[in-house]
Structures are given as C-alpha cells and as structure tokens.
Amino acid sequence: MTQLPEKETIRKTHLPGFKGLCVIYSWKKFWKSIIKPLITTLFIFLLFLLFSSDIIGIIKVLVELSLNVMPNLLGFLLGGYAIVISFGNENFLKSTSLISEKKPVSKYQIFSGIFAATTLSIAFSLIVAFLFSIVSLVPVPLFVPDILIKIINYLALFLMLFVGIYAIFQIPTMIFNIFDFSQMFHIKLVSEIEYDNQKKKQENGKEDST
Numbered sequence: 001m002t003q004l005p006e007k008e009t010i011r012k013t014h015l016p017g018f019k020g021l022c023v024i025y026s027w028k029k030f031w032k033s034i035i036k037p038l039i040t041t042l043f044i045f046l047l048f049l050l051f052s053s054d055i056i057g058i059i060k061v062l063v064e065l066s067l068n069v070m071p072n073l074l075g076f077l078l079g080g081y082a083i084v085i086s087f088g089n090e091n092f093l094k095s096t097s098l099i100s101e102k103k104p105v106s107k108y109q110i111f112s113g114i115f116a117a118t119t120l121s122i123a124f125s126l127i128v129a130f131l132f133s134i135v136s137l138v139p140v141p142l143f144v145p146d147i148l149i150k151i152i153n154y155l156a157l158f159l160m161l162f163v164g165i166y167a168i169f170q171i172p173t174m175i176f177n178i179f180d181f182s183q184m185f186h187i188k189l190v191s192e193i194e195y196d197n198q199k200k201k202q203e204n205g206k207e208d209s210t
Helices: 007-012 017-024 027-033 035-051 055-084 090-096 107-135 146-209
Strands: none
Touching (some): 027 035, 027 146, 035 146, 055 107, 055 146, 090 146
C-alpha cells in the first residue's frame, strides 16, 4: 500500500495563493521556461538596435498590441481554466489526485499549476503594457539627461518584448498540458468501458451456464 506523505508535507503542497503556486510550479521550472523566450527576446532586441532608431515608436506599437490582444486572450484562458479545472467525472479526478510519500504533488495539481502560471504570465504582460501606456502620458522633466532617457527606453523595450514573448511561449505549453490531461481522461474512460465489457461477459457466461 502506498504511504501518504506526512501532514506537514501535505500542508506545504496545498498552500493557497502565490506561495502554493511556487510549490507546484517550482522556480526550477520557471527558470527553465525563460531560456527560449530570453534568447528570442535578445535576438529581436539586437535587431531593433541595429536597424531601427525609433525605439519609442516600437514601444508604443508593442504596448498597443498587448492592450488589444492580451485582454481577450486572458478572458478566454480564465474561462477555460474554470471549465477545465472541473473537467471529468469523480473517479477520474480521484485518479489524478493521487499523492504518495515519493510524489506529494498530484498530476491534477501540476496541470492546474501550469494553467495558472500561463494565465499569470499573460496577465503580467497586460499589466506591464498598461503601466507603460500611463507612464508615456507623463512629460519628461527637462533636467533629465538624454542618455538616461535612452537607457530607460531601451530597458522598457527589452521588458516589453520579454513579457510578451514569454507569454506567447507559454501558450503551447498550456495547449499540450490540456491535451495530456484529455488523454489521461480518455484512457480512464477506455479502461472503464473495458471493465464494463468484461463484467457483462462474465455475467452472460454465468447466465448461459445456468
């Protein structure tokens, strides 16, 4: 019989809010997930530096694009999250919620954690774009040196690129996560159907023998 983890371990793996998400979606996963987006961001950022001088114009386009696209995507994900998180019958949810001493985090928690992390990345991208749109309305004081303004613009461009690209990279991860979850649900249904068929065959065999 598989032993359950200690009560303290169960408590730590079921914390609410951001602390709980950090346990399920570990920092190791997070740092691994930023490698490709970071490389892509650096490449595009260098292209802008080499071939474009209108950094402010590029930032405005990125902000406008995020403000137009991200809210719709975020609304879709939140609705999908609410539906998928309650997906499946009771037996299936129980089978994906199994925990043990070796694996105190269940498949259900991992799935939920990936979905939550993806949704948060898109929400963060939207927040950054919103803040940049507000800051752009504030006039720059005359005493601020031009070199400092350029550095701030470059940092803003890099941040805007990174949060948007990271959110985009998270979308395929979420899609495959949903697909894997649906595969698990389907194989559970197939097993139940096979079990019901075998049970019917046994019952029919008993009836024929009588």
